[in-house]
Structure formats: structure tokens, C-alpha cells
Amino acid sequence: MPEEKGRPALSDATRGRLLFGGDYNPEQWPEETWHEDVRLMKAAGVNSVTLGVFSWSKLEPEPGAREFGWLDTLMDLMHEGGIGVVLATPTSSPPPWMGRLHPDTLPVTEDGRTEWWGGRQHFSHSSATYRRYAAAITEDLAARYGGHPALTMWHINNEYCTFDHGDEAAAAFRRWLREKYGTLDALNEAWGTAFWSQGYDTWDGVLPARQPHYMRNPAQVLDFRRFTSDMLLECYVAERDIVRRHTPHLPVTSNFMPLWFGQDAWRWAEEEDVVSVDLYPDPRDPLGAQHGALVQDMTRSQARGPWVLMEQAAGPVNWRGVNHPKPRGLNRLWSLQAVARGADAVCYFQWRQSRQGAEKFHSGMVSHAGEEGRTYQEVKRLGADLARIAPEVSGRHSGADVAVLHDWHAWWAGAQDGRLSQRVDHADVLKTWHRALWQAHLTTDFAHPEHDLSAYRLVVVPQLYLLTDAAIENLLAYVRQGGTLVCGFLTGVADEDDRVRPGGMDARLRELFGIRTLHEWWPLDAGESVACEGFGGTLWSEELEADGTADETLPYKGGELDGLPAVLRKDRAWYVSTLPEPDALRDLLARIAAGTGVRPVLDGLPEQVEAVRRGEVLFVLNHGREPVTVEVPGTHRDLLTGTSVTDRVSLGRYDVAVLRP
Template sequence: MPGLGDVTRGRLLFGGDYNPEQWPEETWHEDVRLMKDAGVNSVTLGVFSWAKLEPRPGERDFGWLDRVMDLMHEAGIGVVLATPTASPPPWMGHLHPDTLPVDQDGRTEWWGGRQHFSHSSAVYRRYAAAITEDLAAHYGGHPALTMWHINNEYCTFDWSDEAAARFRLWLQRRYGTLGALNSAWGTAFWSQGYGDWAEVHTPRHAHYMKNPTQMLDFRRFTSDMLLECYLAERDIVRRHTPHLPVTTNFMPLWVGQDAWRWAEEEDVVSVDLYPDPRDPMGAQHAALLQDMTRSQARGPWMLMEQAAGPVNWRGVNHPKPAGLNRLWSLQSVARGADAICYFQWRQSRQGAEKFHSGMVSHAGERGRTYQEVKRLGAELGRIGGEVVGGHTSHDIAVLHDWHSWWAGDHEGRLSGEVDYPQVLTAWHRALWEAHLATDFAHPEHDLSGYRLVVVPQLYALTDAAIENLLSYVRRGGTLVSGFLTGVADQDDRIRPGGMDVRLRELFGIRTLHEWWPLDAGETVECDGFRGTLWSEEIEADEETLVAAAFKGGELDGLPAVLRKGRARYLATLPEPDHLRAMLAECAAEAGVRPVLEGLPAGVEAVRRGELLFVLNHVRESVTVRVPGAFRDLLTGMNVTDDLTLGRYGVAVLKP
């Protein structure tokens, strides 16, 4: 199958979403001039153009898009052509109200925004297929076309009657019989037993807590229905252009989409990244998402969207200080991105996102935003031939699974303070601050290539996943797990003993007596550190080392950290400095070293192939000790031993 390399061809892609339909045609020629000056070589067209392309049912207006496509080709700028199906025209909802999604309270989500489509609607799917078919037939041979972009940020939940009908079919395929469904959902509780498939609905608003396994299956169903929509359009464009890659852009770590499963169906894995410029851990947040996307892609990936300046959807939308856009863009390149793109090219003057930045801001060509974009484009052009296609696998894997997240995120859980993404972030942050490079992996993936595997939290694990972890440790791997792992099976059924017996034996837990969640801001004293969020009343077996015990309170003297052979278990979440020290110690014992030793705080070192990226995430100049002699591809200067980086400075070092 075609891939990103068929589009990049030895250069980094640089550009973003272009919405020429928002502007008079005389502006288009000015845009092309500015794009060429900035080094833009790729634009995405048509993402939200359905009403323009199909102003009335069945009518087609491709003339304006023909002129834009020709203009891009003449300028040597490739086009990632989107199917416009993320935002149906008003006429569709007006003529076919059943195409509109319904929330869990029965309220219709109307047009006037975006993503107002029911993934289960047969009418929506028919119209989406028709416009995709005509686009692919019309533009499949156009010389500007380089890639297809299906829909945009799939993120629609739907509780409608049509979704309920498809949910029943989905459940019948999964379980076969109502008896199996009732068993999986535990419907003996609260008199929920189903005697007819017609009684089964989407988990709508209820008087009290909803059935947790029904909610789990609804999330699985939602991910699968959205995937069906993607696959239908993907297969249409593939039939017309089998030589071109196809993608759709993930929202970062979005709860409603099993991105491991989706990535298997994409030729190019792409993501949208919008870390907050005021967040002191914004760079780590971006690094987590970059590591995750690279791991899903198993190689180079595409940054489909980022902001050149402020966004418009936070409570307060801060601009990026000078240099931060360049720094975060090059951080993505360091972590495997072969395409650096933005939403959007020119900042809109009207509409809901008129305060969301563009590569060309309201300040225009002389504005700082465009001038910084122009500098970045030149630098990406300078290093592209050296970096494109390069990929580095790492010695540490962080395990993550959407199904486990979904299972643990139910109303009746023990603590609303335990937020899975925050726990995942805390563990990745500890490794990032220790300058330890990481991949992400699914718990059923082949882990044999990793020296260290960490499990921040996997509440629900399949038998296959558990056996995979046991096999990994038996083969000599080092495993470190956080609390509340292996508690439930794939149906959110609590394992006997409160934790799978195989994992209890692996970690040296004789008995898990009780869970003791902590209140917001509460900590628990342990030997040498403080724990947060959680604690557990566990009893170790005689073969297990109690590496740290709780001190004081109800759990005084009981294990907080267990170690049995190459497996460790943390019954709490240590504060950041202590978690970092623990994981650094585990990595060292597993034979994993930091990318660079002795880095100052806030400085990041990342290897991509033979290249060493050094990134300064602080506002002050720093001096970094680097081993040996290098050439900085950004400046052309030779670097030996000491490297000085200014505020938000970056070096791309080649031996």
C-alpha cells in the first residue's frame, strides 16, 4: 500500500488547511505568493466545503475547486484533498432530520456548527458516499493530488433510534445470543435482564447509574461505527486512486476512538496537536502524543493540525511566545513527524474560529506569526533530506489501551479523582523528565523488543494481555505496574480476589484486602516518598521484597512498592520527583540509558536515526554537553563537546 514516503519524496511536508472558499479569488493568487515565500509544499483542501460542493441535493459545483487545484499545481504545491463529510450542508438536516445525532437526553444536535451527523444514519452514509465518489472520479487524475484526507476529527456520539438499531445489530454480532449479552452485562443486577433484542437501547439518560458494561460496549460500538464511515469513504477513493495514500486526523488521546484499531486501516497516521502555550508541561504533553502517534504509525507520521498562535476554545486563549511555534514543530520532527501542518493557512475573518490563529494571521504578511512560519519553512526545507523516513524504536514501552480506559471510566468507580489520562501523563512525564525515550504499545502487542515495559494503569485486561505480560517477564523483561491494574476482565467483571491471580503471583501479592482511594490533595507517607491519589491494603508473599512501605495511618507498615524478580508493583502514585527517580532506577537496572546524560532541566534530547535533536524548552540560554563532534543542520555550524542554545533554541546534530 502507498504511504507517507510516496508523498514526501525526500522532503518534509509543510503547509496546512486552506479554505479558499472563504476568500475572493483575487486573494488566492496572493496566498500562493505567500505560500511559496514560506516554503509551503502541501495544502489540505475541502475539509468543510460540502455546502459549497453540493449546494442542493445531487447538484455539484466543482468549478471553484478546479481553479484552486490548478493554481496549486502551477505553483508546485501538492494537495491533500479532503472528503467534506464532517460537516453536512443545512439542506441535509432540513430534509432528513434522521441524519442528525441525538444526545443521551434525547435532544437533537442541529446544524449550525460542525460534526452534526449520525454515524449510523443510512441516509447520511448514502450522501457521504455519493459526494466522495464524485470527488474521487473528478480529481483522481489531477496532477496536484497527493493524498486523501477522509472526514475530519471523527468525534460524534449518537443515542438516536437509528443508532440504537445499529447497536442491537452490533451486539448480536458480538454476543450471538441474549443469554451471552445478559451474562456479559451482568444484568442479574438491578433486574436488568433482557428477554428481547428490541428492549436493548443505547445507554440513554437514566434515573441513576447506567450499566457499566453497556456503557463500555456503547463506546466500542461508537468507535466501530465511526470506523465504518471512514472505511466506506476510504474504499471509494482507493478504488479510483490505488496509488495514493489515505488518512484521517486523530484528535489527541480522544476517549471515543480506539486509535490502535484505526491506525491499522490508515496508510498515513495523522494527529492534531494543540498543547497550551501557558502550560509549563506543554512540551511533555506534546511529547506523549507524538510518541503515541509514532507508535501507532510504526514509523513516520503526519502532524495534520497545530496552531501557529492562539486557539479559540480555551477559557483564555494565549498566543505562542516568539520561538515556541518553531520549537514545538521541530519537537514533532524529532519524534518522527514527516509532515508539519497547521489549521489553518489564512486566519478567518468570520465564523466561529475567527480568533483561531492561521499561518497568516490578521496582521498579514508583516505579522510576527507569518514571519516565524516563513523561517520555519526554510529550516524544514534545509533538514528534510536528512530526516525524512528516519525512524528510531526505543527500549521502553508505555502500555495503553482504550478499552481499559473505557471500562475504568464509569460512574460507580471508587474515585473520581483517579483520571486515566492524568495517570498516563504522570508516568510518561516521569520518563520524559528522566530523558528516557519511550514508545507506546497495546498490552497484546509483541513486547519482546523492549527492555522495560511500564503499565501506568490498565484496569481491565484480557486473558491474552495478561499472558503477554507474564511471557514478557519470563523472557527476561522488566515490568513496572501502577495501581488498579488487572482488576477486571474485558466485560468489566471483577477478577476473583480483586486482581487477576496470575498478576498477583507475578507481583508477589498474596492478598489484596482493600482499596483505599485518597481525597483531592491528600497524600500518604511512604518510605522515602509521598503517594498521591490512591493506596491499597495488600499483603505480600514471602518471596517478595517490600521495597517501600506505607508509614502511619491505617496502612502503616503495609507494602507501598513490591518487587519480585523483574516485576514491580506500585500501590500508590508517587509524587513526580519520586516517580521519576523510581523509573530511572528501573531503566538503569534494565540496561536503558538516557539519550544524553546530565541535561539541564527543561532540555530535551531525542534521537531520530543518526540525528540528535536537542531542544531547549525554557526561556533562558543553556549549555549542553554533547559527546563528540557534530554539524548542526539548522545553522551549518560545527559543534564539539559544548552546545549553547538560546531561548526556545533547537539544534539538529549530525555526527
């Protein structure tokens, strides 16, 4: 992300280490437990804890009151134990008195239902009352602890994820729209309100995307999603600016949820000193490691360098239908995978597993089994591993030769109710294409379609239904300058107002790929497929007519589209009008990548093994349950074991080698 001149960075908090720790909620425990926690933290190599995330009612038990004594004790205790503190503003969960005294602070759903206190994240992002109380508690926290020697970083709020359709949000939405469009005529044009007699004659008639009798206006919904992301960002920036004023030397972050629908993380990352994310792959998911790799690649790309794994689970979570623990070794493997892909901090929710409350069955670094439990013993081993490798990897960043393009606005627009196939989900398509590259052992960055792409040999667009003119020109320039572009189906269909472009695909893109006419989209039902030359396609197909300029085509075989192009290549631009079956997509992308000179870090890798280079250090990770031997030409030192490795390394189940030449 573009760095503000003079702003602190993650390195100011890590100081050459890998941060290790997690959310610490000592207010759930008697004070005598706190000293025991420090002993266990030090034994496990914990050097960082996050305090205060859900502590608002403890800090402000009634309006205007301040109870800081307990937090004073904890800040001092952490400092005495040599443990740094990431201090959170507690504004994600207002106290019950706020909703009771100020119902305007409570969010309202699209069908008019108030979301009450008793859980968390029960605040309206547009509420002036909420913002006033949030600023006041943030101001007092920053003033009291800004000079404390334990403080290393600020954590604003937690997992911003609220929507609000209430009256105050409606007024804020109208202000946002006035600023964007200026006039009602411009709004009506952008929203296409001539359809279904929706034309507005007064700003007071414009509402959030509340529940109508039938389908909502997709352009209105798109703008409401943009507005929601912006309102949440305003809340973050307001608190960030308060703590920055008190501690200009300390970095500030707020934790993303991975690939969350409601937040334009590209824009948010530009406002953060440190980019952080929470990551909870399902331990029973055979593709859990690939999901982790996708989130890690995306977060590293948003940070444009090292990043923070703010939350993960040491064992089971509590919010799936069935919550499985992590098998022995998996927690270590996935933690080191995050470091391999750029994390300079490995943290958990939470330190000590709760005995009460909604998350008492969510694991902690210290589980209900205590110090002798397997979870803590594995955490302790990981802490030692991170200390061994930190001098060689902390602060290092390695770029990739492949970029995958993603844009939240395209996702929002493509998710409209009236789309051609409810089976087509932007996030699922994105994951499928990233999985193909991951299974081809190719490390990728992510990028916004308007970013500078010149550093990449290969740019992959799984699906971008909405593309701005600037994004299209950027893709054209990338190919003209020698880059190779691969685009999936349903790309370039709409402009930034969700207005379908003439021809169903932007004319500039049709010319780029060698397409004369896109006659029809042919979505596929569940279980339905199309045969193509050399592979099968799923989910989608398109009736394309080539213009005769393509250098290579792979046709559909049989059915309504027999003989028409399923895949076209014109010079260095590829268009794939279906979703190839997983092995076929992997092989196609691997072939295209090889043609650009992009190759895996190691050749001949077993299917379940991942190899990632960070700086000069090579991580080799076995995601399988069976032992493997991996060819690693040359002589290396395994930083985890201190042993020398020549030409090959043996890995047990869920095992990792961290090799330095």
C-alpha cells in the same frame, strides 16, 4: 501498524521531503486572494495544503448538485505553484439542507436532545441517509480529481468525534450486539443484568446508553463506547475504499484528536495508510512540551514509523477560557519537537486566519496582521528550517527501549460512574507516568497490552483497570523472557466484560508481583497523601499482603497501612500501589530503567532540555526561557545553522540544534 501488502505509505506523498503547510479554506476568500496566497506559500516554503475539509455546502449547494469549478481552479493553481494537495472528503460537516430534509441524519444526545446544524460534526454515524450522501460526494470527488497531478494524499472526514443515541443508532447497536454475542443469554451474562432486574427478553428492549434515572450499567456503557468507535470507523472505511478504488497509488488518512476518549486509535491505525494527529498544547502550560511529547510518541507508535502532524496552531486557539498567543520561538520549537519524534509533515489549522465564523480568532499561518506579522515571519523561518533538515530525517525512524502501555477499552471501563474515586482518571495517570519518564530524559514508545513487547527492555503500565486474558498472558511471557515490567495501581482488576476478577486483581498478576491478598483499595482525597519509605504517595493506596516471595518492598509509613508494602519487586516485576509524587516517580523509573541498561540519549541534561535521536540525527531542544549550554560529546554539524559543534552547544530560549555527526 501492520501494512497491507502493496498499500501506499507516507513516503509516497513526501518523496524525501518534510511536508509543510496546512488546511487551506480559499472558499472564505475572493479569488484574487488565491494568487496572493500562492505567492506567500512559496515564500514560506509551503509544499502541501489540505483542501475541502469543510466544503460540502460549497460543493453540493443543494441535493445532487455539483459545483466543482472553484475547486478545479484551485487544484490547477496549486499544481502550477508546485504545491501538493491533500484532498479531503467534506463529510464532517453536512450542508444545512441535509438536516432540514433528512432529520434522521442528525445525532441525538443521551438525554434525547437533537444536535442541529449550524456548527459542525452534526451527523449520525449510523444514518443510512448520511452514509448514502457521503458516499456519493466522495465518489464524485475521487472520479474528478483522482488523476490530477496536484493530488498527493486523501484526507477522510475530520476529527471523527460524534456520539449518537437516536433510534437508528439503537437499531445499529442491536445489530452490533447480535454479531458480538449471538444470543440474549450471552448478552445478559456479559452485562451482568441479574443486577437491578435488567435482564432482557427481546433484542428490541436493548437501547444505547441513554440517560436513566440513576447509574447506567457499566458493561452496557462499555459496549456502547466500543460500538461508537466501530460505527465511526465504518464511515471512514466506506469513504476510504471509494478513493482507494480510484487512486490505489495514493495514501489515505484521517486525523486523530490526541488521546481522544471516543476512538480506539489502535484499531483505527490498522485501517490507515498514514497516521495523523492534531495537537494543540497550551502555550501557558509549563508541561505543554511534555504533553506534545506524549501525543507524538503515541502517534509514532500507532504509525510504527513516520507520521503526520495534521493540525497545530501558529498562535492562539479560540476555544480555551483565555486564549494566549505563542511567545516568540515557541511555534518553531514545538514543530521541531514533532519532527524529532517522527513527524514527516508539519501542518496547521489553518493557512489564512478567517475574518468570519466561529474560528475567526483561531490563528492562521497568515494572521490578521498579514505578511509583515510575526506569525507569518516565524512560519517562513520554520519552512526554511524544515527544508534544511529534510534530507537527513525524512523517512527515518528510531525505536525506543521503553514502552508505555495504553488501551482505550481499559480507559472506557475505568471511567464508569460508580468507581471508587472520581479523582482517578486514566488519561491523567497515563500523562503523569509518561511525564516522569520524559523528565528522566527517557524516550518512550506506546503499545497495546497485546502487542509484541519483546523489543523493549522496560515496559511500564501506568494503569490498565481492564486486562484481557491475552494481555495478561502477554505480560507474563514478557517477564519470563527477561523483560522488566512496572505496573501502577488498579491494574488487572476486571476482565473484558468489566467483571471484577476474583481477589480484586487477576491471580496470575498477584503471583507475578508477590502479592498474597489485596484486602482493600484506599483512594485518597484531594490534598491527602500517604507516607512511604523514601517518598510520598498521592491519589491512591492499597491494602496489600505480600506472599513472602518479593525481593524488595517499600512499605507505607504510618496510618492504616503502616508497614504494608507500597511498592513490591519480585525478580523483574514491580507493582506500585500508590501514585508517587512527581520527583519520586521520576527517580524510581529512572533507577529501574538504569538497571535494565536504558539510559538517556545525553547525560547531564539540564531539566528544561530535551534530547531525542532520530536516525543518526540528534535533536537538542531548550524548552526554557533562559539560555543553556549542553554537553554533546564529539563533533557535529548543526543542520539548522550549517556550523560545526564540538563537545557542547549553546541554545537560546526556545532554541533548537539539529546535530549530525
